Amino acid sequence: MAANIRILGFGFSLRAGSYSRIVMESAKSLLPPGAELELFDIGGIPPFNQDLDSDQPQSVKDFKAKIRGADALLIITPEYNYSIPGYLKNAMDWATRPPSDNSFDGKPTALMSSSNGMHGGSRAQYHMRQVFLFINVRAVTKPEVFLATVQDKIKDGVFVDEKGRDVIRRLLSNLVKLASEGKEK
Numbered sequence: 440m441a442a443n444i445r446i447l448g449f450g451f452s453l454r455a456g457s458y459s460r461i462v463m464e465s466a467k468s469l470l471p472p473g474a475e476l477e478l479f480d481i482g483g484i485p486p487f488n489q490d491l492d493s494d495q496p497q498s499v500k501d502f503k504a505k506i507r508g509a510d511a512l513l514i515i516t517p518e519y520n521y522s523i524p525g526y527l528k529n530a531m532d533w534a535t536r537p538p539s540d541n542s543f544d545g546k547p548t549a550l551m552s553s554s555n556g557m558h559g560g561s562r563a564q565y566h567m568r569q570v571f572l573f574i575n576v577r578a579v580t581k582p583e584v585f586l587a588t589v590q591d592k593i594k595d596g597v598f599v600d601e602k603g604r605d606v607i608r609r610l611l612s613n614l615v616k617l618a619s620e621g622k623e624k
């Protein structure tokens with residue numbers, strides 16, 4: 440069995456009843472053996488202020504410590520106005536600063552997007568993949584997970600769509616494989 444891989448999951452929206460949060464919670468039951476998923480709520484992170492690069496807020500320090508302590512990251516982005524929601528981009532901006540202390544650097548990272556609409560947050564997902572290039576994560580590129588009309592795929596607080604669950608299962612398997620290679624080095 441692969442080494443125990445600890446995954447940190449974040450990106451889901453801040454609202455009560457968030458569908459993206461439900462998807463992230465549901466991903467816990469889709470992990471390969473030997474992997475675990477901890478959710479991190481970025482709601483407490485304030486708007487970015489570069490003046491604080493040398494002494495970042497405690498909530499940012501906590502976020503960065505969680506990223507560093509994880510073997511891999513699982514991000515879910517909803518789509519706001521065809522792009523990454525501000526709260527998520529904001530938290531990621533903090534976690535990359537200052538450049539000498541970019542907590543994402545080299546981290547195995549998988550991405551999902553979800554939305555109420557027909558495109559499953561694809562526009563936000565591709566914006567995020569562009570961000571991944573600069574922050575230098577080791578991104579899992581396949582399978583692409585776009586969860587369209589997500590509100591119709593949730594029952595009793597669980598993401599139940601079988602096709603969606605299968606593609607998330609495959610994404611997590613690839614993420615764990617990538618993270619395991621990193622651990623063996």
Ligand SMILES: Cc1cc2nc3c(=O)[nH]c(=O)nc-3n(C[C@H](O)[C@H](O)[C@H](O)COP(=O)(O)O)c2cc1C
Pocket residue numbers: 451452453454456457458459460517518519520521522553554555556557558559560
């Ligand atoms: C500010 C805002 C902008 C949105 N823009 C888009 C959009 O561009 N494309 C889309 O598919 N859905 C859009 N939506 C709808 C979201 O997909 C929907 O609210 C979704 O449920 C958000 O994720 P959540 O359930 O985790 O909060 C938008 C929602 C908000 C609040």
